[in-house]
Amino acid sequence: MNGVLGWDIGGVNTKVAHVADAQVLAARVAPYELQRDPAALAPLLGHLARDLGAGPAVAHAVTMTAELSQLFRTKREGVAFVLDAVAAAFPDACVRVWGVDARWRTPAQARREPLAVAAANWAATAHVVGRICSDCLLVDVGSTTTDVIPIRGGSPVARGQTDVERLREGELVYTGALRTPVEAIAPTVPVRGRPTGVSAEGFALAGDVHVWRGELAPADYSVPTPDGRPTTKEFAGERLARVVCADREMLDETDIGVIADALWDAQVTRIGAGLERVRARQPALARVVVTGLGEFLAAAAARRIGLHVTHLSDTLGPAARHAPAAAVALLFPA
Secondary structure: OOOEEEEEEOOOEEEEEEEEOOEEEEEEEEEOOHHHOHHHHHHHHHHHHHHOOOOOOOEEEEEEOHHHOOOOOOHHHHHHHHHHHHHHHOOOOOEEEEOOOOOEEOHHHHHHOHHHHEOOHHHHHHHHHHHHOOOEEEEEEOOOOEEEEEEEOOEEOOOOOOHHHHHHHOOEEOOOOOOOEHHHOOOEEEEOOEEEEOOOOOOOEHHHHHHHHOOOOHHHOOOOOOOOOOOOHHHHHHHHHHOOOOOOOOOOHHHHHHHHHHHHHHHHHHHHHHHHHHHOOOOOOOEEEEEOOOHHHHHHHHHHOOOEEEEOHHHHHHHHHHHHHHHHHHHOOO
């Protein structure tokens, strides 16, 4: 069974899903910082394809966000690099690239229109969600960012297309479940009942908050920790203590819990604000489909403002954490 491999190639994670007969057979994510080892991308793609048991006749559906990596001076350069890696990994395969306009392009066409395929992964997820819930808001909280996409009549009706436009329209919120530095989440946190400034030293990430609270497992913390120590709750607590320039001899479990809860609340509030802003343009939409590594943040934000919640994982299963990769494979033309 060959089917389609769907790829969502990012700057810090590469995701793949194997689809055959409209069913997701398997999905994987490989933490990989493109900027640190660019030459490793093509071998990684080949390894992941073999890991999913895909045969040589498999087709490849590609979407990407890696073009935003600081490795590249322009998005055009980044798109070309990703397509070069795909061609090197699968030289004889059928490859198509998803565009933000819901059109498939050959690699040659994608090279000529890089902005049409750059960061188009959200549009793939939205089109698949539209098949499940024709009128809703999609909220996908990944490791780094949050997509807030209105869907009407089964199709996305987002105002923004590029990342710049989506940031302007509130459809892209730069907060995520893993990589967001704590100082980008909140300027202060409570310490023993008093608001206390947060250091801007990169001491802790959102992943520390959610591991401490138990909403992510240590194994989910797939990016390097700020101090290089393990991703366990114990060390997450040490990193959270440092955000107020303290340590675990100065702050106990209750203190750390209060800090973590405040940061969780700040993320939920910010995602909720983006959700309300987008919904103000589509007030009839009362259901939110949540997905991604941080779907628990999306669900909390939606419920806080009185919206109904559906989990994409109820339909896609574990592959919902890698929704764009599964989506491009499911959308691939037969």
